[in-house]
Amino acid sequence: MKEGSYIIIDGEPCKIVEVEKSKPGKHGSAKVRLTAISVFTGSKKSFIGTVDTHVEIPMIDKRSAQIVSTTPTSVQLMDLQNFEVTESPIPTEPELQGRLVAGAEVEVWVVLGKNKIMRVKGSG
Secondary structure (H helix, E strand, C coil), X not given: CCCCCEEEECCEEEEEEEEEECCCCCCCCCEEXXXXXXXXXCCEEEEEEECCCXXXXXXXXXXXXXXXXXXXXXXXXXXXXXXXXXXXECCCCHHHHCCCCCCCEEEEEEECCEEEEEEECCCC
């Protein structure tokens, strides 16, 4: 595991922001401490275990979608591959909120059955 990669902690996909390793002791194995930020909530999570502990890695499906309409709490999106319409919560990032208008093309990540708008494509 390295900084910038993704891991599942407590059932949530998280991006690793810090990795600390300790040396093995006389009777123990080396330990690793991972600090990560949740993709969906932005909360800080940590994982402590031995360096040979098996961890879950999320499958991230990056898709292109077009905004059909917006409401105060969500955005309706049409997938540009299969033309399926889904709903996604409005992202908390202020740089994205002002650019979410009908007709805009966005990149959506689908992870563990949830989706999140990650960026607005184009100069918008």
